[in-house]
Amino acid sequence: MLKKISTTKRSRFGSFIKLATALPITFAIVPIPAAMAQTDSARKTLEEIVVVARRTEERALDVPITITAISSEQIKAAQIENGADLIRVVPTLNVQQPSTGPGQSYALRGIRNGVETYFNEVPTQTFSVDDQIWDLGSIQALSGPQGTLFGKNSTGGAILFVPQKPTEEFEGFVDLGIGNYNETKVTAVLNLPLSDAFKLRLGARHVKRDGVVENILHSDMQSRDRRMYRVSALFEPNEQLSNYTVFDYAERDENPQTLLAEDVRETAGCFAGLGCIYGDLPFEYGQRQEQLGRRKIASSFPSWTESKAWGLTNVLSYDITDSVALRYIIGYRFYESDYFKSQTSLDLPIQVARQSVDDGETVTHEVQLNGNLFENRLDWTLGVFYNKEENEPYRSYSLFGDPNLPFDPERNITTGDMNERKSEAAYAQLTYRFTEKLSATAGVRYTEEDATLETTSFAPRFTFFGPKTCRFPVSPDVDLVNCVRRLSDTYNAVTYNLSVDYKITDDMLVYLTHREGFNAGGFNTGVPVSQGSQGGLEPVYDPEYIKDYEIGFKGNWHLGDMPVRSNIAYFYADYEDIQRSVAGIINNVPFVGTGNGAEATVQGLQLETSFIPLPGLQINFNYGYLDAKYTKGTTVFPEGNEFAQAPENTVNASINYTVPVNAGGDLFFDLGYTYQSEVAFSDNNINNPDQFQKAYDLIDARIGWNQLAGSAFDVSIYGKNLTDEEYALELQDNRAAFGFKGVLYNEPRTYGVEVRYSFNR
Template identity: 30%
Template sequence: MPKSHLRIATALSTGALLSFATPVFAQSDTAAQANASESGNDIIVTARRSEERLQDVPISITVLNPEQLSQHNIVSTADLGSFVPSLTINSQFGPEKASFVIRGFTQAYHTAPTVGVYFADVAAPRALGPTTSGNGAGVGSMFDLQNVQVLKGPQGTLFGRNTTGGAILLVPQKPTDKLEGYVEGTIGNYNAHRVQAVLNVPLSDTFKVRGGIDYNKADGYLKNHSGIGPSDFANTNYFAARLSIVGNLTPNLENYTVASYSRSNTHGAIQKLATCTDQNGNTATTGLAPVFAPAACAQIARQNARGDGIWDVENNDPNPLELIKQWSVINTTTWSASDNLTIKNIASYQEYYESASFSLWGDNYRVYPGFPLAGAQNPPVGGGLRTIQLQQGYYSWTTAENSFSEELQFQGHSSDNRFTWQAGGYIELAHPLGWNSQLVDIFNNCSDIKANICQPLTLPFQVAPGVFFPVAVGSTSEANTKDTFNDKALYAQATYKLTDQLSLTGGVRYTWDKMTDLAQALNITQQGAYCQNVLLFNKAPAGVTVNSSNVNQYALFTNNPNDCNVTRQISSKRPTWLIDLDYKPTDDILLYLKWARGYRAGSVTSNSVGFETVGPEKLDLYEVGAKTSFRGTVSGYFNIAGFYNDFHNQQITINPTVSAAYQGVIPSNSPNINAGHSRIWGVEVDSSFKLLEGLQLDVGYTYLNTKVLQITVPPAPIFYDNVNPTANVGDPLPLSPKNTVVVTGSYILPLSESVGRLSLSATFTHADANRAESPNSSPLYLVSAQNQLNLNVDWHQVLGNPFDLAFYMTNVTNQGRILFPGSGFQTIGADGGHVNQPRMFGFRLKYRFGD
């Protein structure tokens, strides 16, 4: 870590301590106090795989409890981004498939997540399908939770599984020894209605059961004006159920099982087409983009003539779909073998299924007068023209995967508690449940892929002066994959108290990762379907290069995708470690200094010809922090962390240009390569101040400074003219706003107990404008600043009855903005992107019963 950055971080931490003469509480949010003990200082977290006071954990953490999740109307992990500084959400393919960015660590297509999502101590199921997915816990996971913990910075020593950016821990409510439960109903705008119900039953002193359901449905906030397909997009429609069982088999042996199921069936999300020019007013000039730019500008003119807003879209897919279902069983057995030793076994089995069909860029082009060959083999003038369509392929699901994991933990401490330790082993096996299958129509319209019935777009190409010949430019690619993962790890971590105030923690994890990818890649042409992968090139004799002029001679034409089977594999093994020094001058002050190594596995993308594999990443984190609390007239806590990341072998997305000789043979793609070296540094602050009786102010702030230091691009394979990285030296990392602040003010009205507890709260979130893409990829590469206000009113124990009534409103000012650009400017002559949610509001009524 550069000395200048270390001095900055140290000065900020020291300044925090000097600002408050008395001690603090740990990093959290308003929710933390609601979840604390009577003293207000004992929030319990599991950030180090065992229960500890948050104040004692040398990790930058934000904790949200059930009350806060309800107040903010958080129904999926994708909603967390507006309330947790340092966390940014990429919902490019809808909230059900959101990927997460913490401290600048992003996830590209077909790569492993950088932020691990854990439910009941188990990593979310694998979901490595044809579109980017963060392997989140899925819709329906956010109800009946004990808390949500967002851990910032690499957590590879104790959690492993690709947590270079951090980890999100969802902790479900555990069965209790009380007969109790609740029913909650919500109604809101966009015809929203949600029902949650939970029942907890202690069947005996040693056997407890807790079950719950969550049903949520709402119309989409994106209104479709094309007359094709549904009337709205970005709708909500899911059902989730959970059953938890705790059995105390003996006084020292507990068995805890959680079974979950969820199913979401929506129209999916669609992009808003926003511009047909770049920031200088120019239209696209490369490839086929100039052909389509007039149609793009015509669509935007239609939108403007209707007076469309940012939440009005056009669609050309008659049957869009985003169907996701998953289920899991997690079993945790805990044996207190002695006063000094606990043995825990965590086993899980999960299945994930997805089926998707959508228009990639939200375009609904009409053939314009003068369009090349209009009315010939193309749709007539005024007819629809499809650009890129993604839909189900030859097989049933776009993603179908299972995951099995087994973790054995040993935790212990010395009799005087000066030495605490834990060690364990982990294995995860994930296997396909059939083929991950996706069809990509590019300027093509395939009504039946299995029968090879496709209508390609044709354009005139000049073969002599004044002589044009119609050439089909449309193509269809069939990508079928089966991905298998085999991940193993051994780890150990221990803390030794050098003195009563000074402690040293060291940990190491060694991980073995292997990914095997079986792929079938077909290219469908007017002549038939041929293998697009390496079999195509192996078929040619020595000295002959397959290209567009001789592809028919050497291609393996087939109606059976199994003829195209190709298997690739990537393996890696790496250590990760942690060294941490803690100093506690009092029980309410924690100072820490640590160095941690992070690691993210590589991956295989067999359909990216010439760039089939990408290797692992590594980073070194240097962090210094302070956690303090104070009491008196003004009480609360103030926590600060300064960090620096040295990021190597970074996975960078590229857009290679296919050589003219291979046009139609090699499809356009956006693979990943190891080409980057970046640095990331910043400061995180979480604080809470109780100013008056019933009045509380909570402030979270993150400053994030990211920069690409080096890009080393390999020579382009023979199929490409050049390799175009989507990042440049000196660029900031995508989805990394420099300044983010979340401020929540809450006030409990001084009313008698007979009236109930009435509280008012408001949360304001600001995030600076930031890059989502390279300027070379999209004229809309800059995501505008976020300024969002949310309001909430809670009335608990209404007039002394077991009813709670609440009103919520998110995005009060109805700010609309594009969250992620489409990057289609140089392909379809236009660009747009996915947009945020508009103003949402509703009422909740909750009835509690039992003990």
């Protein structure tokens, strides 16, 4: 039986429902000019969003899987500006924000580490996508394992970010936003149809903001300074050939937030591998932070994050015949980053600082053949895929403090890696229409992934302080002379998807889908091969697998004269060889790595509905229910742990109301509500309530006037997190290592004014 949403948050959600119900009544009693009162058919239609879940453009309604499709207008109304904002529109989605650098950790339907992000159909790192969430045509969240077409390590799903294509019109806009914390946001886009065959779209965006966490001893934390650019080119010399190229570039220069220290203990704080650092922590440090609260710290230690990333994607489409088409997708991405911060918000006499310098590149090639046979009764897709990722992260944990303190080389750790992953796959998918209403789909994908790692780890960072000490254990795969460890492995799997769907009408679909997903394994560099399993951890951990079953309904229909769209799905999954973070003891030193073995079942319900009760008024309601349970534990991951990033209940609700006015243009009002129930942060959470984030809800709003008095200007006032809700984006229980718990909190209430000037729209 499905459980009810926690009553602790019912009052605020009830208030939202009352407001959503009252709004149309309120506007109804306001005198409206006759021209406004007339039924506008354009405002009585729910927007259809074109998706590419099956690597071809089609309605989301026609695809037999759960797809949450967000249009460009919905992105603006919901104020989606980064990956963490997606919880406002995607049910069952949970997002964690690591304090160790840019990017997010997505979980769909409770599955972590298996949600792949794509930009213009090319797999892309989350932090690179995060800088390009502007001027998008749509965002498409594909829930559940993507066995065939988007099957690269996608046990949880895939999120597609689709940039806005160049159009045939000479048009553009300039956005200027000013908000609290001295925030300025400038976005400019210019669309240039240079000829009937060649079109360009140029865009730039700059976001700058003071830190939202006040630091009374140094620079404020969690600031923003981001510059993003994009150039898109569409070449269509004839009806058979299309070439679409997107180049993007982004850079950041910001002051990140360190982990806020909570539950400070007056005990010895020790760090694995470094020995005791802080010793006894005087009560004054914890008391001071508690008095300052969650939006203020006292730390004299500097921090920074600097990053640059650029990418190029190209999609070539060519119709070989009337029934066969070729697509060639190329992607290249390069990034570099430098991140430095203290491990605590406390102004301690001795600090542990982490610096991470990273650079890497990714190359992707994908070739597809799409066609149809038997008078369009059979659609087929064949494809090959190649992806190579290389990165060289360098991490250093250093001690800073009293210059008279004697230096201990074992208290400074540096680690450098050279990672390479090469994924090759071949796939095929067929869809056969038995009748105009009944269809079946079958797809299969073979994947082979090669992973290699060369890593070095020693102390100290600067060798002239003392002899270099290699931190690796004695093992056949370790070169102790040069302090280099080499690991390699190959993973392969066959994944698939099967589905059958039936069209009740042209706008109503019922379906049954079964899929298998696969996520490749990796390495635990601290486990020596010669000693085998240590603390239950192996040097190499294995892939994980998931099989899911989904039954659903999609439909556009009318309740009287009211347009309604409803998507509902029940899903069940068997999850095996689950990769989970586990703690072990290696050579008497605590170690955190990844282990396999746990098994689980995940089931739930996903509901998305939209309706238009009045011309200009659209109400949206999404609900996700998750029941994720471990059915088998291991020695390193015993039964009793709860799924991390798997909230039992998620709710997204919004109302969007637009009213034309006699003076010209439209008044609009957007109101959004988001709810997430209690969620665990880490995989190891037995009898540890501090590893859970309590239920929270968010309220956002926008109100404005498009085409102000018939002009080319749009003006609006916006607010996000209007109730100033505080919830954790990351939580690390460092009480055993440092003597306190570290928490990264969300952004506070933000608000401001935006003005847009558009031409030739």
